[in-house]
Amino acid sequence: MKQGALIVIAVFILAASPVFADLTETIEEKKPGRKLYVTFTYGPTASWLTRIIEQTERSNFVFRNFLPGIYFTTELQNLPLITPEVRAAFYYPLLSSFNHVPYANSPLNFAGDLFAGARFEIGWGFFRINGGPGLHLLFLSSDRWNYFNMGAALAVGIELALSPGWSLLIDGFASIDNGNLGTNKQMEPFNITYQYQTALGVRYSKKKRNASAIFMGKDKDHPPVILDR
Numbered sequence: 001m002k003q004g005a006l007i008v009i010a011v012f013i014l015a016a017s018p019v020f021a022d023l024t025e026t027i028e029e030k031k032p033g034r035k036l037y038v039t040f041t042y043g044p045t046a047s048w049l050t051r052i053i054e055q056t057e058r059s060n061f062v063f064r065n066f067l068p069g070i071y072f073t074t075e076l077q078n079l080p081l082i083t084p085e086v087r088a089a090f091y092y093p094l095l096s097s098f099n100h101v102p103y104a105n106s107p108l109n110f111a112g113d114l115f116a117g118a119r120f121e122i123g124w125g126f127f128r129i130n131g132g133p134g135l136h137l138l139f140l141s142s143d144r145w146n147y148f149n150m151g152a153a154l155a156v157g158i159e160l161a162l163s164p165g166w167s168l169l170i171d172g173f174a175s176i177d178n179g180n181l182g183t184n185k186q187m188e189p190f191n192i193t194y195q196y197q198t199a200l201g202v203r204y205s206k207k208k209r210n211a212s213a214i215f216m217g218k219d220k221d222h223p224p225v226i227l228d229r
Contacts, residue, residue: 043201067091126161145184151177161210173197
């Protein structure tokens with residue numbers, strides 16, 4: 001059931017993203033001569049979550065989870081220097097372990113993840129590097145508790161311009177969180193909670209054109225230009 005819901009959401013995102021690009025990319029800014037617009041990135045993602053309960057007379061309790069999923073990012077383009085973004089992800093807890101011993105059945109049900117931040121970008125031709133800080137939120141449902149983690153995260157990404165309209169993005173995230181904001185805070189408090197994420201996504205845009213790309217082809221309707229940032 002949970003796997004089926006994940007597949008349905010993935011198909012919807014893949015099908016709807018070009019439509020979103022057509023309908024909602026242009027936003028007028030009050031400053032004359034500059035237009036703000038949004039772009040959308042989507043694809044598969046994976047997360048490695050570690051939570052530790054420190055012990056004094058024995059080894060620590062270490063909970064590890066591997067969560068594959070899908071993500072969808074909305075970015076505000078054409079601001080000077082920075083690109084604000086909001087990234088939402090839906091995860092299915094595939095593998096869980098306690099002190100390196102795998103659970104026969106994962107006690108977790110599903111997870112929702114949110115990253116809100118801003119990135120700085122530098123580029124050379126069709127290759128770009130970006131990164132920046134942000135706020136990280138994680139909701140994790142289990143048979144025992146509903147976990148809610150919040151903390152600071154750092155995102156770093158690589159972008160390859162495939163064509164004037166399409167880009168390939170490889171992202172990495174690292175966060176350190178407070179893992180005791182959910183219903184576990186009284187009976188199962190964690191001393192350390194951190195998370196790593198990686199993602200492989202694509203972006204199609206009619207507004208954000210790549211001036212240099214691996215496959216330039218012919219772009220008569222949208223000639224490649226360098227937009228103000």
